[in-house]
Amino acid sequence: MxxxxxxxxxxxxxxxxxxxxxxxxxxxxxxxxxxxxxxxxxxxxxxxxxxxxxxxxxxxxxxxxxxxxxxxxxxxxxxxxxxxxxxxxxxxxxxxxASRVSRLAEAEQELQQLADELRSCVTSLRQINKIIEQLTPQAATCKEIGRKLDSVKRQKHNKEQQLKKIKAKQKRLKAVLGGSQEEPDIEEDLQGYHEEGETTRELCQNFMRFISGSFAKIVFYHNITRGLRIKIVLEGPACKSLQYKG
Structure with missing residues (x-):
């Protein structure tokens, strides 16, 4: 109506x-x-x-x-x-x-997990580098140590490949998050690792030049506060003990 x-x-x-x-x-x-x-x-x-x-x-x-x-x-x-x-x-x-917020939350969680993996990977590489430092001087005179050194180097290669993949994932996730996430501690660890790698190569090269042409009995030990110390006992004509400090 x-x-x-x-x-x-x-x-x-x-x-x-x-x-x-x-x-x-x-x-x-x-x-x-x-x-x-x-x-x-x-x-x-x-x-x-x-x-x-x-x-x-x-x-x-x-x-x-x-x-x-x-x-x-x-x-x-x-x-x-x-x-x-x-x-x-x-x-x-x-x-x-809601979908965007969910993606961001998942990306942040995955980025944190990658940060933990990256720290673990860098720690492993540092340990591997120390082992390489210790084995390299003896590898030229002992085949068994040489084989072990090759195995350790393969482990290092695998860890370096893993490190590259982790950094690539981090880059992708940071792009999703708008680049707002930073990992300063990890960057410092990576920088320290790369510097250690350069020092290791220089040490090995200098050491091999130092003992080139001599038969030597090598005693090595690592002092955390003073760095790598290698004691070389020459069995050649000179017959004297020397110390090489890295």
């Missing part, structure tokens, strides 16, 4: 709140009516949902196009197509944001 507020349907109520279909209004052939109560609050009270639709982001029908019975009742009137598109757009935005 004229003057009566259209009834509220159950189907539309479940979708976006209390709504009704207006068949007498001029303008769009199909309109929906939303109450003045914020839809997000109604969703929390009725369905306890996580996503709250903001009806203020959806364009309402102009007041002059609304039915006379609805004017002045504090109701917002929406075109059906506009309303559906607005609701779906907000749902899509919420899903995309």
């Amino acid at each position: 004229p003057g009566e507020v259209p009834s509220i349907t159950k189907q539309n109520e479940d979708l976006v709140g209390s709504v009704s279909k207006n068949t007498d209004a001029p303008g769009p052939s199909s309109n929906y009516v939303l109450p003045s109560v914020p839809l997000g609050e109604m969703a929390v009270r009725k369905a306890n949902t996580l996503l709250q639709i903001d009806r203020h982001q959806i364009q309402a029908v102009q007041s002059e196009q609304q039915a006379l019975e609805l004017q002045g009742l504090g109701l917002a009137v929406y075109d059906q197509e506009v309303l559906e598109q607005g609701v779906l757009q907000q749902v899509d935005n919420a899903i995309n944001e």
Whole structure:
């Protein structure tokens, strides 16, 4: 009857709140009516949902196009197509944001795991370098030690390849996180490792030049506070003991 507020349907109520279909209004052939109560609050009270639709982001029908019975009742009137598109757009935005936050959280967790792996890898490489320092002087005179040295060098190669893969993964994850993550401690460890590698090569080269052409009995030991010390007992004509300090 004229003057009566259209009834509220159950189907539309479940979708976006209390709504009704207006068949007498001029303008769009199909309109929906939303109450003045914020839809997000109604969703929390009725369905306890996580996503709250903001009806203020959806364009309402102009007041002059609304039915006379609805004017002045504090109701917002929406075109059906506009309303559906607005609701779906907000749902899509919420899903995309949740997915983005999840990806960032996973990237941060994986980056932390890689940092731990990197520390472990650098520590292993340092230990391998120390073993190489100890075995290299004897490898020229003892085949068994030479074979062991080759095995240790293969382990070093594998660790260096693992280190490259870890750094590549770190670079990719930092790009996902926008480059906001830094690992200063790890960078210092890597710099220290590379410097140790250069020192090891120079030490071995100098040592081999030092004992070149002599038959030597080598006694080596490592002092943590003073570095690598190698005692060489020459069995050649000179017959004297020397010390080479790395």
